[in-house]
Amino acid sequence: MAQYFEVHPENPQPRLLRQAVALLERGGIVAVPTDSSYALACHLDDKSAVDRLRQIRGVDERHHLTLLCRDLSELATYARVDNRQYRLLKSGTPGPFTFILEATREVPRRVSHPQRKTIGLRVPDHRVLQELLALHGGPLLATTLIPPQASEPLKDGREIRDRYEKLIAAVVDAGACSSEPTTVIDLTPMGTGGEAVVTRRGRGDPAALGL
Numbered sequence: 454m455a456q457y458f459e460v461h462p463e464n465p466q467p468r469l470l471r472q473a474v475a476l477l478e479r480g481g482i483v484a485v486p487t488d489s490s491y492a493l494a495c496h497l498d499d500k501s502a503v504d505r506l507r508q509i510r511g512v513d514e515r516h517h518l519t520l521l522c523r524d525l526s527e528l529a530t531y532a533r534v535d536n537r538q539y540r541l542l543k544s545g546t547p548g549p550f551t552f553i554l555e556a557t558r559e560v561p562r563r564v565s566h567p568q569r570k571t572i573g574l575r576v577p578d579h580r581v582l583q584e585l586l587a588l589h590g591g592p593l594l595a596t597t598l599i600p601p602q603a604s605e606p607l608k609d610g611r612e613i614r615d616r617y618e619k620l621i622a623a624v625v626d627a628g629a630c631s632s633e634p635t636t637v638i639d640l641t642p643m644g645t646g647g648e649a650v651v652t653r654r655g656r657g658d659p660a661a662l663g664l
Contacts, residue, residue: 455621458473458623465585476623480502482509482621489630493595495595497592517551520595521595531574547578550638550662551637551638552575611626636655638652638659638664
């Protein structure tokens with residue numbers, strides 16, 4: 454049965470977030486709020502957790518998983534970024550954007566896209582998730598919480614608990630989120646002189662980034 458942590462959206466209780474972090478560090482899958490929709494998150498270096506994350510979400514290894522980071526200081530460890538890409542990243546973070554970048558060797562092979570060797574990266578603008586990431590001390594691996602065969606992500610913590618209570622370790626409920634996923638922007642063409650490509654339009658406005 455999934456544990457249920459109801460936290461204040463602006464002043465989340467550290468005790469509850471520490472319990473959620475402990476579950477993540479033991480290999481649990483945790484539903485977390487973001488500045489778009491809820492997401493499923495797990496420890497980056499736990500292979501079985503990553504496999505279960507994909508299974509619950511109903512996606513295979515070709516589906517981009519996303520690194521949730523506190524800020525861009527963690528970027529260089531996991532992605533190769535030139536000056537043009539960094540300027541665009543800086544203008545869209547924190548915010549409801551996911552950026553596709555070339556992965557470094559620090560990213561486990563099972564996590565990066567098997568053919569393109571790329572990774573999604575995101576810096577969420579959500580107080581609860583930011584504090585959870587701080588307590589965890591590094592990025593988490595995540596995917597938008599869209600049920601298999603559904604077209605929209607889940608946005609209510611209680612519904613997530615009822616639907617996934619036997620599949621995940623916990624739900625961190627900070628109130629309703631948006632029903633829109635992130636806007637996904639592929640920055641890899643910029644590395645060869647091309648332009649960024651919007652591959653999914655969601656909550657983030659590409660025009661805010663000049664796209």
